[in-house]
Amino acid sequence: MSHEAAAGEATSPGRNFARLLQSPLTLPLVGLIVVSVLMALASPNFFSLDNLLNVLRQVSIVGILAVGMTFVILTGGIDLSVGAVMALVGTITAGLMVNSGLPGEAAMAVGLLLGLAIGLFNGALVAWGKMPSIIVTLATMGMARGIALIYSGGYPISGLPSWISWFGVGRIGVVPVPVIIMVVIYAIAWVLLERTAFGRHVYALGGNETAARLSGVKTHRVKLIVFGISGLTSALASVILTGRLMSGQPNAGVGFELDAIAAVVLGGTAIAGGRGLILGTLIGAVLLGILNNGLNLMGINPYLQDVIKGAIILLAIYIGRDWR
Amino acid sequence: MLELQGIRKSFGKIEVLHGVDLEVRSGEVHALLGENGAGKSTLMKILCGIIPPSAGTIRIQGTEHHFANYDAAIAAGIGIVFQEFSLIPYLNAAENMFLARELRNRLGLLDRRAMRKRAGEIMQRLGVNVPLDVPVQRLSIAEQQFVEIAKALSLDARILVLDEPTATLTPTEVEHLFKVMRELRRQGVAIIFISHHLEEIFQICDRITVLRDGEFVGSCAVSEVDNDRLVEMMVGRRIESSFPPKPVFEASAPVVLEVDNLRIKKNGPVSRFTLRKGEILGFAGLVGSGRTETVLAMLSAGPVASCTLKIDGVEKRLSGPDEALYHGIGLLPESRKEQGLITSFSILQNISLNNYGKYRKGHWFLDLKKERKATQTAMDQVRVKAQGPNARVDTLSGGNQQKVVIARWLNHQMKVLIFDEPTRGIDVGAKAEIYALMREFTAQGNAIIMISSELPEVIGMSDRVCVFRQGGIVATVEGEAISSEQIMTHATTGSIEHVA
Numbered sequence: 001m002s003h004e005a006a007a008g009e010a011t012s013p014g015r016n017f018a019r020l021l022q023s024p025l026t027l028p029l030v031g032l033i034v035v036s037v038l039m040a041l042a043s044p045n046f047f048s049l050d051n052l053l054n055v056l057r058q059v060s061i062v063g064i065l066a067v068g069m070t071f072v073i074l075t076g077g078i079d080l081s082v083g084a085v086m087a088l089v090g091t092i093t094a095g096l097m098v099n100s101g102l103p104g105e106a107a108m109a110v111g112l113l114l115g116l117a118i119g120l121f122n123g124a125l126v127a128w129g130k131m132p133s134i135i136v137t138l139a140t141m142g143m144a145r146g147i148a149l150i151y152s153g154g155y156p157i158s159g160l161p162s163w164i165s166w167f168g169v170g171r172i173g174v175v176p177v178p179v180i181i182m183v184v185i186y187a188i189a190w191v192l193l194e195r196t197a198f199g200r201h202v203y204a205l206g207g208n209e210t211a212a213r214l215s216g217v218k219t220h221r222v223k224l225i226v227f228g229i230s231g232l233t234s235a236l237a238s239v240i241l242t243g244r245l246m247s248g249q250p251n252a253g254v255g256f257e258l259d260a261i262a263a264v265v266l267g268g269t270a271i272a273g274g275r276g277l278i279l280g281t282l283i284g285a286v287l288l289g290i291l292n293n294g295l296n297l298m299g300i301n302p303y304l305q306d307v308i309k310g311a312i313i314l315l316a317i318y319i320g321r322d323w324r
Numbered sequence: 325m326l327e328l329q330g331i332r333k334s335f336g337k338i339e340v341l342h343g344v345d346l347e348v349r350s351g352e353v354h355a356l357l358g359e360n361g362a363g364k365s366t367l368m369k370i371l372c373g374i375i376p377p378s379a380g381t382i383r384i385q386g387t388e389h390h391f392a393n394y395d396a397a398i399a400a401g402i403g404i405v406f407q408e409f410s411l412i413p414y415l416n417a418a419e420n421m422f423l424a425r426e427l428r429n430r431l432g433l434l435d436r437r438a439m440r441k442r443a444g445e446i447m448q449r450l451g452v453n454v455p456l457d458v459p460v461q462r463l464s465i466a467e468q469q470f471v472e473i474a475k476a477l478s479l480d481a482r483i484l485v486l487d488e489p490t491a492t493l494t495p496t497e498v499e500h501l502f503k504v505m506r507e508l509r510r511q512g513v514a515i516i517f518i519s520h521h522l523e524e525i526f527q528i529c530d531r532i533t534v535l536r537d538g539e540f541v542g543s544c545a546v547s548e549v550d551n552d553r554l555v556e557m558m559v560g561r562r563i564e565s566s567f568p569p570k571p572v573f574e575a576s577a578p579v580v581l582e583v584d585n586l587r588i589k590k591n592g593p594v595s596r597f598t599l600r601k602g603e604i605l606g607f608a609g610l611v612g613s614g615r616t617e618t619v620l621a622m623l624s625a626g627p628v629a630s631c632t633l634k635i636d637g638v639e640k641r642l643s644g645p646d647e648a649l650y651h652g653i654g655l656l657p658e659s660r661k662e663q664g665l666i667t668s669f670s671i672l673q674n675i676s677l678n679n680y681g682k683y684r685k686g687h688w689f690l691d692l693k694k695e696r697k698a699t700q701t702a703m704d705q706v707r708v709k710a711q712g713p714n715a716r717v718d719t720l721s722g723g724n725q726q727k728v729v730i731a732r733w734l735n736h737q738m739k740v741l742i743f744d745e746p747t748r749g750i751d752v753g754a755k756a757e758i759y760a761l762m763r764e765f766t767a768q769g770n771a772i773i774m775i776s777s778e779l780p781e782v783i784g785m786s787d788r789v790c791v792f793r794q795g796g797i798v799a800t801v802e803g804e805a806i807s808s809e810q811i812m813t814h815a816t817t818g819s820i821e822h823v824a
Contacts, residue, residue, distance in 0.1 A: 197680030
């Protein structure tokens with residue numbers, strides 16, 4: 001075995017190129033460039049600043065959901081509840097403002113805490129309840145959606161203070177507020193994953209949970225926190241959604257968990273955990289957004305768009321799968 | 325029967341096999357020897373068609389073969405039992421043997437009776453009695469191995485490769501395996517036997533072939549060599565004793581760890597032991613005698629019914645490995661790949677995995693520079709041979725991987741380290757280095773618990789030995805009493821204590 005290793009690490013002219021190929025960011029980036037060029041060829045408007053900012057604005061919600069999803073998937077878990085949690089948080093926040101007369105800031109704070117709490121609940125069940133995350137979050141997904149529908153009676157709750165819309169459609173300079181929020185969240189996530197012990201433990205858990213536990217990593221706590229982060233990012237995404245819709249909609253975000261998972265996987269993160277980068281997720285989310293945007297600009301039938309997106313995701317995963 | 329000639333293999337520009345010959349006759353057990361990294365595994369992978377050779381020929385009964393893949397090698401009559409079994413744990417022995425080539429009846433449904441009958445016949449040919457109806461996960465390791473061998477034979481293997489089959493067996497099971505091997509030899513099967521236990525070579529093998537660093541060193545009858553000569557052929561120099569000298573032990577040395585009333589299961593046997601400053605306490609016993617389980621119970625890392633633990637005389641209750649770490653107790657598990665290392669991590673990340681506290685800046689953040697420096701120091705201390713701290717650990721040899729795990733713990737101020745099979749699958753040279761590191765650690769006033777299934781290791785390293793049998797400690801021996809006879813007697817006939 002050691003000989004093979006020596007062969008693999010031999011210095012040769014192709015080494016830098018090989019290293020470049022090994023970077024988990026390479027494939028997502030290539031995909032992003034290819035899709036961008038194709039879209040630009042198909043629609044000359046594509047590369048305008050306006051359109052690009054528009055794409056990023058559209059990406060922001062799924063992009064933020066995908067941050068929490070990245071943490072969870074890196075540990076080897078999955079969180080199906082993000083879309084439903086986003087809807088529940090939006091509905092409750094709007095309800096507290098409109099029906100209970102709570103000040104907007106307080107209602108939003110409650111909403112963020114609620115998202116965090118649901119995430120921690122998921123995490124506790126996975127860590128201490130020793131239940132598989134796919135089942136736990138499938139159940140809480142249904143519960144969150146159900147509670148949102150009960151609370152709102154199935155109707156959107158509107159009549160929010162007008163400043164809420166700033167989070168959805170406002171701009172600072174030319175840059176949309178949702179894009180700024182998203183970038184800040186990604187920056188924080190990057191620091192957490194790359195520059196803190198917690199981040200390393202997240203990767204360690206996905207790489208080999210037994211080894212991590214036996215060497216003294218508090219694996220239960222790491223699980224609790226990653227699901228907490230996912231709940232919190234769901235709530236943050238709901239702030240933008242609420243600002244855009246200017247209402248709390250119990251039916252919002254259906255299927256968003258799948259888009260978030262797709263963004264993470266397109267970004268080169270291994271679905272089994274342990275390997276991946278948060279920047280890859282950002283690229284994956286943008287890639288997904290460009291596809292949506294480009295297909296719309298081309299005026300393609302929305303049903304056909306889903307088929308094309310699915311095919312592209314399959315192709316991307318086929319190319320990027322583990323070759324070893 | 326089998327003739328490999330001038331086999332060469334290169335990965336990229338680096339050649340790892342430099343023209344190796346191997347000739348195996350039918351009806352003989354042929355030992356393939358060499359340190360880890362000598363090229364045994366690569367050679368066997370070539371024989372089984374898993375990787376193609378760069379040069380050289382493979383002849384079976386005079387016919388030249390070029391195997392395109394594993395299936396082609398099987399079709400040519402080669403069977404291999406890997407170190408890690410390829411059995412499906414939930415299927416029974418017969419189902420495993422006929423996996424992917426199930427016998428069918430006229431309706432196209434599984435013909436379970438026919439498969440069971442064939443399986444029974446093959447087991448009979450092996451002269452073993454393995455239950456065919458229970459999921460293989462409930463069989464012992466030895467029985468699972470017999471299923472693997474039977475599977476190979478059911479494919480008409482005439483050349484059987486056994487890759488370190490005895491590594492995880494108890495002495496009785498090894499004896500049983502040897503009986504099966506002798507029976508197959510009598511039936512004319514050619515067996516290639518890989519083992520690190522030299523005494524086994526003399527017990528069972530007819531001829532040997534030795535590899536060293538990818539070179540063919542020599543081939544001869546077992547009767548022409550002795551132990552020292554074998555080791556010399558393998559390492560290229562004579563190794564005297566690989567165990568460092570034991571220090572003179574003061575009886576008054578303070579106790580760092582005192583364990584009492586430890587029960588893994590309710591109503592199970594009770595274990596008690598003490599660990600003194602500066603000593604290596606050996607945990608001996610047969611595989612499955614409860615040594616690992618006892619250690620895991622003590623740390624609350626596995627099932628535990630009761631345990632009273634005193635650290636430096638103060639009673640403590642550990643809630644898991646993380647709290648053990650806090651109290652300066654660390655575990656180096658027996659299976660490095662499954663339990664010790666994050667294989668997708670670099671050496672650096674593996675070493676610093678549990679001691680980020682040391683490289684913080686601004687309380688929350690990692691100081692990457694400091695981490696790199698500390699890792700380099702730790703690597704140098706244990707002499708890890710690698711490209712650098714950023715090399716992935718799965719590219720390292722077993723010995724270097726173990727050194728990485730050791731470095732992880734030496735990077736802390738640990739008081740007690742628990743080594744579970746510290747040198748399993750590690751070559752002779754690296755073994756001596758690891759023994760030296762262990763003594764270095766105890767010489768600094770720390771203590772070690774060493775679980776080991778290798779008697780020479782237990783005897784050569786331990787200052788005292790706790791002997792396990794059937795889930796508990798049956799005896800503790802020290803000084804002159806540490807001998808193979810004493811330990812084996814306790815391990816096989818000692819009586820366990822059930823009263824609390």
